[in-house]
Amino acid sequence: MAKQPQKKPAARPASPARSAWFDQLKPWQKTLLTHGLVILAFYVLVTLLFYPLVFQGKVLNQDDSVNYQGMSHQLAEYRDSTGVEPLWNGQIFSGMPAYQAGTLFSGNLMFYVEKYVARFGLPRPANYIFLTFVGFFFLLLILDLGPWVSGLGAAAYALSSYWFIIHVPGHVSKAAAIAYMAFLVASVLLTYRGKYLLGGALTAFFMALEVNANHYQISYYLAIALLVFGIAYFVDAVRNKTLPVFFTASAVVLVAALIGVGPNVGRVWTTAEYASVTMRGGSELPGPAGSTDAGLDKEYAFRWSYGISETFTLLIPNFHGGASVLLDSKSDEFRDINRTYGAEATRYFTEYWGEQPITSGPVYVGAIVCFLFVLGLMLVNGPIKWWLLAVTILSVLLAWGSNSFVADLFFDYFPAYNKFRAPSMTLVLAEFTMPFLGILGLHAFFTANKEEDAAKLRRALFVSAGVMGGLSLLLAVAGSTLFDFTSPRDENSSLPNQLVDLLVSYRAGLLQADALRSAALIFGSAALLLLYLRGSLKMAPVVGGLAALVLLDMVPVSARYLDVKELAIPSQNFEAFFKATPADQYILSDTDLSYRVFNLNVDPTSDKITPYHHQSIGGYHAAKLRRYQDLIDSVLNDELMGVRNLLQSGQLTDSVIQAGLARKTALNMLNTRYLIYNPQAPNAIQNLSALGNAWFVSSLQEVNSPQEELLALQRLNPATTAVVDVNAEGGKFGQLLGTVNLRPDSAASIALIEASPRRLKYRARRQGEGIAVFSEIYYNDTKGWTAYVDGEQVPHARVNYVLRALVVPSGESEIEFRFEPQSYHMGETVGLISSILVFLLLAVGIWWEQRSRKRLQA
Numbered sequence: 001m002a003k004q005p006q007k008k009p010a011a012r013p014a015s016p017a018r019s020a021w022f023d024q025l026k027p028w029q030k031t032l033l034t035h036g037l038v039i040l041a042f043y044v045l046v047t048l049l050f051y052p053l054v055f056q057g058k059v060l061n062q063d064d065s066v067n068y069q070g071m072s073h074q075l076a077e078y079r080d081s082t083g084v085e086p087l088w089n090g091q092i093f094s095g096m097p098a099y100q101a102g103t104l105f106s107g108n109l110m111f112y113v114e115k116y117v118a119r120f121g122l123p124r125p126a127n128y129i130f131l132t133f134v135g136f137f138f139l140l141l142i143l144d145l146g147p148w149v150s151g152l153g154a155a156a157y158a159l160s161s162y163w164f165i166i167h168v169p170g171h172v173s174k175a176a177a178i179a180y181m182a183f184l185v186a187s188v189l190l191t192y193r194g195k196y197l198l199g200g201a202l203t204a205f206f207m208a209l210e211v212n213a214n215h216y217q218i219s220y221y222l223a224i225a226l227l228v229f230g231i232a233y234f235v236d237a238v239r240n241k242t243l244p245v246f247f248t249a250s251a252v253v254l255v256a257a258l259i260g261v262g263p264n265v266g267r268v269w270t271t272a273e274y275a276s277v278t279m280r281g282g283s284e285l286p287g288p289a290g291s292t293d294a295g296l297d298k299e300y301a302f303r304w305s306y307g308i309s310e311t312f313t314l315l316i317p318n319f320h321g322g323a324s325v326l327l328d329s330k331s332d333e334f335r336d337i338n339r340t341y342g343a344e345a346t347r348y349f350t351e352y353w354g355e356q357p358i359t360s361g362p363v364y365v366g367a368i369v370c371f372l373f374v375l376g377l378m379l380v381n382g383p384i385k386w387w388l389l390a391v392t393i394l395s396v397l398l399a400w401g402s403n404s405f406v407a408d409l410f411f412d413y414f415p416a417y418n419k420f421r422a423p424s425m426t427l428v429l430a431e432f433t434m435p436f437l438g439i440l441g442l443h444a445f446f447t448a449n450k451e452e453d454a455a456k457l458r459r460a461l462f463v464s465a466g467v468m469g470g471l472s473l474l475l476a477v478a479g480s481t482l483f484d485f486t487s488p489r490d491e492n493s494s495l496p497n498q499l500v501d502l503l504v505s506y507r508a509g510l511l512q513a514d515a516l517r518s519a520a521l522i523f524g525s526a527a528l529l530l531l532y533l534r535g536s537l538k539m540a541p542v543v544g545g546l547a548a549l550v551l552l553d554m555v556p557v558s559a560r561y562l563d564v565k566e567l568a569i570p571s572q573n574f575e576a577f578f579k580a581t582p583a584d585q586y587i588l589s590d591t592d593l594s595y596r597v598f599n600l601n602v603d604p605t606s607d608k609i610t611p612y613h614h615q616s617i618g619g620y621h622a623a624k625l626r627r628y629q630d631l632i633d634s635v636l637n638d639e640l641m642g643v644r645n646l647l648q649s650g651q652l653t654d655s656v657i658q659a660g661l662a663r664k665t666a667l668n669m670l671n672t673r674y675l676i677y678n679p680q681a682p683n684a685i686q687n688l689s690a691l692g693n694a695w696f697v698s699s700l701q702e703v704n705s706p707q708e709e710l711l712a713l714q715r716l717n718p719a720t721t722a723v724v725d726v727n728a729e730g731g732k733f734g735q736l737l738g739t740v741n742l743r744p745d746s747a748a749s750i751a752l753i754e755a756s757p758r759r760l761k762y763r764a765r766r767q768g769e770g771i772a773v774f775s776e777i778y779y780n781d782t783k784g785w786t787a788y789v790d791g792e793q794v795p796h797a798r799v800n801y802v803l804r805a806l807v808v809p810s811g812e813s814e815i816e817f818r819f820e821p822q823s824y825h826m827g828e829t830v831g832l833i834s835s836i837l838v839f840l841l842l843a844v845g846i847w848w849e850q851r852s853r854k855r856l857q858a
Contacts, residue, residue, distance in 0.1 A: 035141070038151035042133045042158070043120070049555070050126035052568035060125070061569045062170025063608075066577055067620040070608040072102035073578070078757055079104070086757035087784070088819045091611035092619025093628050094596060094670050094802075095777040097784070098757070099270040099824075100214075101621060107828035108263040109835035110212040114176070118209070125167040128175040133158035135182030139436075142186045142193070145443045148543050153439030155547060156372075157182070159554035160431045161317065161364040164562040168360045176213035181222050181432060184210050188226060191256075192233060192249045199249075200256040201845025204838050207260025214267065217420045218428060225391045225429050232387035259841065262834025266827025273783055273823050278623040280419045284706040285630060295418025298411055304422035305401025306363075307355040309483065313362035314430065315370045315468065316475060316518050317557045318510040321351035321485075323361040327506060336502055349503045351510065353487040355403075356424065361561030363427040365434045366553050367518035368525050368546070371468045373434045376441025378460040379448070388437040395429035442546075445529060446539055457533055465526035469519050476515035480508040521553050578612045581679035587614060593755040594693055595673035596775075597684075600644055604632060610676070617672055627706075627802050628777065631666060634710045639664045647677055647685075662689040669718040669800055671775035693752035694762055694774045696808070697722045698744050700737055709801050722773050722799040729780075733797040740807055743768045750808070750815075762815040764808050774804040776817070784821035789813055 025033065052058040059065075075086040075098055085106070089098035097103075105111065119127045136157040140150035166174050183206040191199030210219055230250060237246035261268065275281050280296060295301075312319040327334045327349060337349075352359055377389065397406040401423035410417045448457055475482075485507040490500055528545045531537040537545075580588065587597055597614035599607055604618030611619050617636070646652070646660045661667065661675075668689045675685040701716070701723040703709050712723040726734030748766035755761075764772065778798040779785050787796040787806055790813050799805040806815065 031147075034147040035137075038137065038147050038154075039134060041151070042137075042155065043130060045551075046122065046126050046130045046133075049129070049559075050123070050564055052564055053123045053126055056568070057571060058568040059123075059571050059574050060167060060170065060564070060567050061574065062167065062567075064170035064172070066170075066574075067608040068101075068170075068172075069574075070578065070610075070612040071619055071621065072098075073612045075102035075757065082756075084758065087821060087824060088757045090594075090615050090757060092616055092621060093624055093777075094615075094617060094775075095779075096621070096625055096628070097270065097274050097779065097821075099267065099274055100623060103270075103824075105264075105266045105824075105828060105831060107266060107831035107835070108208075108212060109832070109839070110208045110263050113209065114212060124172060125175055128172075128179045129158060129163060131179035132163055132182070135179060135186070136435075139182045139186035139189070140439060142190050143440070145439065148540075149439065149443050149446065152442075152543055152547050152550065153435060156366055156369050156439065156550045156554065157432070157435040159550070159558055160366065160435070161361060161554075161558050161561060162428065162431055164558040165361040167562055168567070171215075173213055173215040174218055177210060177215035177218035177222075178428060180206055180210040180213060181218070181428075184222065185226070185229075185432075187256075188229070188253055191252050192246075194245075194249075195849070196248065196252050198845040198849045200252040201841045203253055203256035204260040205842045207257050208263045208835070208838050211261055211264040211268065216271070217422075217425060220416065220420065221395075221426055221429055224394070225432070228391050228394065229387050232383040232390065235386075236383035256841075259834065259837060263831045263838060265830040265834065266824055269823040269827045270821060273821075275419065275623065277626055277780070277783075279626050279629055280623050281626060283626055283630065285710070286707065295411075295416075296421055298418075301411065301418065301421040302401040302407070302423060304356050304359075304424045305403055305407075306396075306399040306424040306427065308400055308403050310354045310356075310362070311396055311399075312475065314365045314427075314434070315367055316472060316511065316514045317362050317364040317560070318351075318514040319475070320354040320362065321507050321510055323561055324350045324352040324358040326350060327503075331506060334506075337499060341496070341499055349490065349499075351507065353485055353490070353507055355487075363424070363431060364557055365431050366550070367468070367472065367521040368550055368553055369435045369438050370518075371464050371522045371525055372438030372441050374441075374464040374467050375445065375460055376437035376439075378441070378463060379444035379457075380437060380440045384440065385437065388433040388440075392430050392433045392437075395426050395433070398426040399424050399430075446532075450533060450535070454533065458530075461526055461529055461533065465522055469522040469526070472515045472519035472522060476512045476519065479511045479515065483508075483511075485511075521549055525549055578609060580613055581676075582682050583676045583679045583684045584613045586683045587674045587676075590673070592673075593752050594671070594760075595690065596671050597674045597676065598640070598667065598672050599676040599679075600640070600647070601676065601679060604636065604640065614674075617667070617670060625777065625779075625802075630706075630710060631713075631802055635666045635713055639667055643667075643675065657685065658688050661685075661687045664689070665713060665716050665718055669773070669775060669803060691719055691775060693776075694750045694764075694772050695719065696745070696748050696750065696766065696770045696772055698742055700724060700740075700742065700771065702726045702734060702738065706801070713801055716800070718773070718800060722771060722805055723801075724797065724799045724805070728798065732795070733799070736795055736797045736807065737771055737799070737805060740769055740771055742771065745770065758819045760817040763812070764815055765812045766808060766810065768810050770808050772806050772808045772815070773799055774806070774817075776804050777802055778804045783823070784819045786818050786820050788816040788818065791816075 047054045053060065071089065071092045074091050075089060078084070078086045085104060087098055087103055089096055089101050092101065118131060120130055122130055133154045137150050137154035140153050141147070145153070163175070163178060166178075184203065187199055187202035187206050191203060193199070210222070213219070234246060237243045307320070310320050327337070328351075373392075377385065394406070397404050398410060401407045407423055412418075445457060445460070450457070485504040486500065490503065525546055528537065528542045532539065532542045594615065596617055597610055598604070598617040599610040602610070602618065605624070606620050607616060607618035608620045610616040643660065643664065646657065667687065668691050671690050671692055672687055673690045675687060677685055697720055699721045701712055701721055703712055703723060703725055704727050706725060706728070709723055709725045716723055722737075724733050724737055726738065745766045745768060748764075748770060750762055750764040750772055753761050753763050760776065781787065781796060785796075785804070787794050789806070789809065794806070796804050796806045804817070808815065
């Protein structure tokens, strides 16, 4: 048999030119220097991108940051003054758990890692962009891609548009969860590459940080990606008969992940407990088709669905017009509209014409990344390719939401998927997988044998550039004939067709300009690789050129949507948002222990200022108590509209206003003592019909369902009657209250004598047993609020759909409500023990790795 010619080994990628002194360094010194230079370069880039924050001490004007400050300010003051952690937030929505709105879980030591270590001397959100880079750089180094290619890949990933867009509204927890994604995936990959102890230790550590970020939706999507990873590697293990290795690595990862969740047990436990009675837990009321009693209403959850054609924004940022902003005032179309129809007409149209209600900008992974992604599909082999491809496709299908049967299936059948809204967010997975596979493809291109694999590499290069560059050119040339560039919002504007035509022309121009831009970047990148393939350029200038093109591609696009200079404001300006108005100051002069305020100038579900100063009827939170939302929808909104109409009806006397307020059941039972009508007025409207902190009722109205309870509430006189659902929670409320022999007692009294976020104390006096109703939100006593009468624990009930009620004995008594959630206190203990375990495991893992390396070198 003729001897087969031996194939030459693949050539290693050439390294950038180095001086003699570099060659004299020890291996660890070379590694430290090259890796440090890459990280330093990105650190410098981040500081330049966020220059006003880093060097001028400014902060970003972000809605969510304002919201958080508004709802947590009083809690922080209480913590600072008492040293006690506030667990109940009475400032928003008449009271709700503070777990997601200001509570610190000090037993979780990852909090201190996040606060003092993961900042790198950078202000938020610059530190998260830097972390995103370092995480991806670490991931690529784990796969032995080398510092220069890894640095290029990290730049392409970390500069993706969405990572910047989320900082416009201030989605801090989302940014943190995204920043730790690559670290966690790298740790899992390290484990599957046989580094069981170190990989497991890092998996536990970064899982702890990922969950500590407190954005469960991002973490959930990452879990889906890792599940697909497990499937891909299981199939590969079956084919290669390496199942023992696969099961060992999988067991290590699962155990490590559980250990990593441990430090966060307090937050996870309290959140799970709370979620069951929030908007995310479904409603007890009959709902529209597609709603579920175990999650969000599907129509609500799918509101932010990515359009199918909108997926082209991955390649062309302004494919669908970009963000929901007004037309560029410097454009010809803007000037034509302004000249012909007036300045008012320009306010009717935005650049964005996609299906989402509103957007801060598109998900753009980069033209060069798209080109390299196709290259990776052709050059990369093994389970990692199929994993990344599968997750990319799944990410897009899920992002389509209402446009995708796959998203429907996940919503209906996949565990806990119906707890989350905004399916477009699943594109964070594609933003991770596409640059990952793309940079693996580039590495495969550089490590291939240029002589023996020349035909294969040339074909892959031409196909990749032809597909993505050709698609970009096609859309640039034919886009105006393929799409109409209008949205339902335009059609509902009732403006002249000529004006709409100008708008269509403007949007078509945006697409064409960006499509040509993407094509130029793709062909430019392909040209560099072709020159490398032909031997005209070495690896160093090609990597440098690609890095320059990536920066030219990604930085300007991200800056379109996060203009740091424009959004940055002096810190004192941020504090000025919360400056007390004359009306606020008038209300604050009332030193009573507890009462509530409603601001008539804002929507009750998006009030971010009033809670800063007062206990508010409204507020802002993405997961309100379900029953309180029902109350807003069924009763409060109508009452608030009625008050507004009353105050706008003309000349009013105080007696007319008070007569109108006396008929507002929900406002009065929630102890709404003040209403802000004009913030700059020297006073506020005082509601004399507010029922106070607690009162005795003389009758009980029994109903059989939540729906009947809400209907009864609309016609109730809460001062004398309480309505109770006798079938709720196994009938225990009816059993507790229904046996009380209610007798009128004109001399009876009950008053609040002490109030804090964790304790309310009352003193009561009456003849004969009675039922007291409290203007406090009921939160099941097994979840935290516990009632005591004269020091003895007693059960309490829910009445009036959202309030607490208690049987009060005859005579004088002291009543106390204590917020004592076992989920928090036990979670803190478990969290502290688990945190110590994570750090010990990490120390052992690093020590063992160093020991193993020394053995190999010996």
